[in-house]
Amino acid sequence: METPLAVASVLYLAGYAVRVLAHGMDQIWLDLCLAVTLSAWSVFIVDYAVRVRLSGLKPLRFVRAHLLGTVVLILPLLRPLQMVKIYEQIQRRRDQPRLTLYARVMAYSSLTVALLGFAGALAVLQHERGAPDATIRTFGDSLWWAAETLTTVGYGDVTPVTPTGRVIAVGMMACGVALLGAVTGSFSSWLIQTFTREDEKGPPGNSPGAP
Template sequence: MNEPTDRQRRWDRRMETPLAIASLVYLAGYAVQVLAPGLDPVWRDLCLAMTLAAWAVFAFDYGVRFRLSGLGPLRFVRTHLLGTVILVLPLLRPLQMVRIYEQIQRRQDKPRLTLYARVMAYSSLTVALLGFAGALAVLQHERGAPGATIHTFGDSLWWASETLTTVGYGDVTPVTPVGRVIAVGMMACGVALLGAVTGSFSSWLIQSFTREDEKGPPGNSPGAP
């Protein structure tokens, strides 16, 4: 994997704020379109324009990164898989915030949080963004479908929480093909994130207990009577 050049690093720093704003604008515009179906057409068109403008920012950033990388198209896609997925799937574009948060943490060449804290922080941020975006997407496709059990945003949030935590009570489930595809993706992400958080927390506990065992009781310390 090629190391980032100085031009790529400068571009990363320059695009931190625009990408963060574009992510929030996209999520806000999409949320308004889904949660306010009876909105005045003028405002709906404005929200649509906001989401398209945000997508244009992502597409422009992706094109510049491709140009600066000097890689072929296939190799660039393999080495920038998250960016490619975010560009293609609107549902995942808010996850761009996670990568931006990582860049900000490393701005001084040293993360401000420990490894375990970073894993849990990033996982929590990802779960929140993915759950909110997934709930919006499922509501958009399920609302009004024959036999649907997801009718309100509260229903979709409850379903997203069940799915991401892999609980799956089954009281509300998607019935449309698109809704079920979204469910499969969220199940996979939920298993991965839950495993990352659990593994990180377990490692932190083991490391803490190991340090305590190495210290030993006061009576066993060197020079103790």
Template structure:
């Protein structure tokens, strides 16, 4: 039996800001641990504690949502695949910032941006966060690996840009199993994002040309005799 939808909505509103803060703290803690290896161990341990604590917040939020949904675990997982993936791979959690941005845009029950502008904005945010998180993860596993071509974080950023844009020069590539798994995921995301942006831009052009044609007087269309 499902819980009252009002309880879920209240929980969503209550956790909106804490989850946004936790997402940023997780990314910040992970970034410091990967990029600032020369820090004192106490600071590295603090960053580890922050990442683990925020991960615990994500798991708690997921468990509460499962309880409030009234669904069985398998049905809930099928209905919330992205949320489940984010709990298992918390480095993807900053992507949830896109949802926060969407809620801000929908204040007063109406988005401030048009549909096409929202697609562009969400895609830009997603690419930036996904590229940065993917570059961090690949750099963590690739640096120091035998035969590695990704030796600096700059190399990793360059590789992430190549991968997400599907350019793939091949000058730097992952050599570790984990790095290659991350690469496959980023390739799939890159193709999907490019498709979404291209489709949205094409639709916007068609709509613009259609509005221009509708404004023309009858018989004044191009090619008319």
């Protein structure tokens, strides 16, 4: 199911993006994008139901054991994040060379931040652009806001004013702190490990057996 799930993730994000960014197009095309989005979502629902059935676990126990998959299923905003896990499974199945642990954490966290920022920008734009006194009215505004929120900078020049937009903001702030912390923490650990190895080697003239 790796390939169908990856395709479904791309189709979900593409259909949702077109509906938000091209909201002025003919209704028939908007309905088509909605159908693509819902069809892609149904693929994940079927996959989740099959995995619950084959696991032999009770539903509540399966939910606790696969919390990320459950969250991704319930919250369409996080649907693209499934591609990160799918990519890892494909790499293992095809016996492709794998990156070191630190590099993998940084790469996957960066990919997750990019996907989450794009999806969050779309969701906020959808709910904010028609609201009274809204400061987020274009996709550029929402991308700028997403970058501010994920990095927890928060200049305050553009902010959500609707309840839904603020809920999305809270989720993105929490995810931003965790994901960026994983990137910086992994990079710091890699630097410490590298410098430790260099110190253990010592100067060339102090190596064992040197005259």
